[in-house]
Amino acid sequence: MAQHIFNGLVGGSFLALVALGLAVIFGMLRVVNFAHGAIYMLGAFLALSMPSFWWALILVPLVLAAGGMVLERTLVHRLAKLDPLYNFLLTFGLTLIFQDLVKWRFGVQSTPYPTPGGLTGSVDFGAFDFPAYRVFVLAMAALICFGVWFLLSRTRVGLIVRASTERPELTQALGINVGRWVTPVFGFGCALAGLAGVLAAPMRAVHPLMGADLIIVVFAVVVIGGLGSIFGSVAAAFVIGVLQALSEAYLDSALVSQILVYLVMAVVLLWRPSGLFGREESPA
Amino acid sequence: MRRWAILCAVALTAAAGCGGGGPAGSGSGKLSDGKVVFGVLNDQSGVYAQLSGKNSVEAVEMAMADYKAKYGDKAVVKELAVESVDHQNKPDIANAKAAELYDRKAVDAILDVPTSSAALKVADVAKEKKKLYFNITAATTDLTGKACNKYTFHYAYDTxxxxxxxxxxxxxxxxxxxxxxxxxxxxxxxxxxxxxxxxxxxxxxxxxxxxxxxxxxxxxxxxxxxxxxxxxxxxxxxxxxxxxxxxxxxxxxxxxxxxxxxxxxxxxxxxxxxxxxxxxxxxxxxxxxxxAWYWNYDLKSREFADRFQKETGTRPTFAHAANYSAAMQYLEAVQATGTDNADEIVKYLEGRTVEDVFLRNGKIRAEDHRVVHDAxxxxxxxxxxxxxxxxxxxxxxxxxxxxxxxxxxxxxxx
The missing domain is CATH 3.40.50.2300 (Response regulator)
Known part of the structure; x- marks a missing residue:
């Protein structure tokens, strides 16, 4: 039991990192970034071209943050004033472009990526032992989620971002240039997705559709947590990760684990339409 | 009098075509539309795209080139073409695309079709349209079990x-x-x-x-x-x-x-x-x-693999070799019978023993259209x-x- 819960937390780590980026971007820009899954995939593929896993861990998020900021300035920004549907379509189109570019360059087969040296062993937890790399992934995810929480709730930058998220006009009126923060926040969200991609490379199949498969689940996770709620997204990600692992381990039917996340989403939406930790949208 | 002459001529060409002996005379032949079109229906973008995908199309094109080189002027089929479609491993898309290939693209035989659920749908279409279907990449034994039909052949392997x-x-x-x-x-x-x-x-x-x-x-x-x-x-x-x-x-x-x-x-x-x-x-x-097949098994396989690599940059999977083989055997059947009439081809193929780069000790079983060969x-x-x-x-x-x-x-x- 304990080992399955632990394993679920590792699975939840990926959901959490991707969902966190999605939630931060949605909170600040009101943009549902469909391309987030493709950025996760790009993170994994960029890791292949780096000299080592450790360099990838640092450089890939930086590269994707820069790429994300360019994207925001050149494309997303232009559609921000229009109906949100336009940006949804734009990012969906970008997803297809990224996927096909990667297919064209790397082919559709999975690309090999070794477990980083030093993390190939196992960690003994007494009752069970667990691959060291997975323990590392969980630790990284926990550290980053904590870091983001700290940044948002305990620093001046976080204060501005939160204020801009909740009452953009009022924040503007207080003399803070809200527009200036939009681009870095978008880049930051992309960096998180890229980091998750790097972490996924050694333990999952690296192929062009890896993000397309994941992003649907992440959307459901974000809705469960409450759109725009950062804490909610992270909490929901870990809860879904654990539930998924337990359902796979103890139920005889794959159907339940397959639809579990959507089932939870439906129940949560019926009970609290704005998600577990979301607040009702105030009428504009 | 002229009417009689025409009838005679028609009867003669028909006899020549079905005679079984030599290759069917003049190129005018009995091909329904003067050409043979293959339809490669498979996954070109998803999880099975590398093991079949575009390289399956390449394999079929190799068979077409080999057929032309082998028979030259004596070839019954003067014009050859291949259509390829991505079914995305979805049964409903496979179903619609198969019908489209047979009806609108004048495809004579559909090849490949990975993903069992999609493969079974295509078998139904082949049966309904009375057109040939060589399944290569799907594994379900239902293709030669409860879903078998006269026009479907299961070529490479099964569960x-x-x-x-x-x-x-x-x-x-x-x-x-x-x-x-x-x-x-x-x-x-x-x-x-x-x-x-x-x-x-x-x-x-x-x-x-x-x-x-x-x-x-x-x-x-x-x-x-x-x-x-x-x-x-x-x-x-x-x-x-x-x-x-x-x-x-x-x-x-x-x-x-x-x-x-x-x-x-x-x-x-x-x-x-x-x-x-x-x-x-x-x-x-x-x-x-x-x-079902390995590229470096013997010289014959290797020679095929070398040519394949020249075209595609990679070594062939067994699915690629089987696509080549199926296309080749179909063309041989057309050459021998002088027609692309599906019923005639089926009659020709049933019970036949075949030996080629993919099929070793191969036999096309008449009972269920399972193509058996060494594994x-x-x-x-x-x-x-x-x-x-x-x-x-x-x-x-x-x-x-x-x-x-x-x-x-x-x-x-x-």
């Missing part, structure tokens, strides 16, 4: 062949207790049933079996890998029925969880050369599986034994055509 090769051999080698993990759809369910039967027959037992979600959104199989060593009795071997990218993820995680060190071996239900390439041979070293028990080499790129496998033994496939099923009524 019985894989289970009978791998399940039986590994059990015979002493791995009596199995834990089976499979993707929860037609292919995985069929494979698991076939493996269970083969394992029991060989005196082994299945300790547990778990269906995994398909498609697996997270690409994570760790739950089953954690569970494997703690089952009682402890399984000797984990049998995975995952394919393509899912197989790659599962094997990666199998190594990560160090199951081999914990005494749980690995047996793979269906594996393609491209999967081994993705995982690197060391990740799979020692794993036994059943192969191979193969083992993945560790990288230090890999002498040249893509030569990842050694063939342990040849399973003779007569034993490799099941006897014709009573469910099949052509």
């Amino acid at each position: 019985y062949m894989l289970a009978n090769g791998t399940g039986k051999t590994v059990t015979d080698q002493g791995a009596k207790n199995w834990y089976l993990v499979y993707p929860d759809y037609q292919f995985g369910q069929d494979m698991t049933a076939s493996f269970e039967a083969a394992i029991k027959k060989a005196g082994g037992s299945v300790v547990a079996k778990d269906p995994a979600p398909f498609p697996n959104a997270s690409g994570d199989f760790s739950t089953y890998l954690l569970k494997a060593p703690s089952l009682t009795p402890k399984p000797h071997v984990l049998g995975t029925m995952q394919a393509g990218a899912e197989l790659v993820a599962l094997v990666k995680q199998y190594n990560e969880f160090k199951l081999r060190e914990k005494g749980v071996g690995l047996a793979v239900g269906l594996m393609f050369l491209t999967d081994i390439h993705s995982l690197t041979p060391d990740a799979l070293a020692g794993t036994t599986y059943t192969d 191979y028990l193969a083992q993945v080499k560790p990288s230090k034994e890999v002498a040249e790129p893509w030569d990842y496998v050694k063939v342990l033994k040849t399973i003779p055509a007569a034993e490799a496939f099941r006897a014709p099923s009573a469910d099949c009524k052509l």
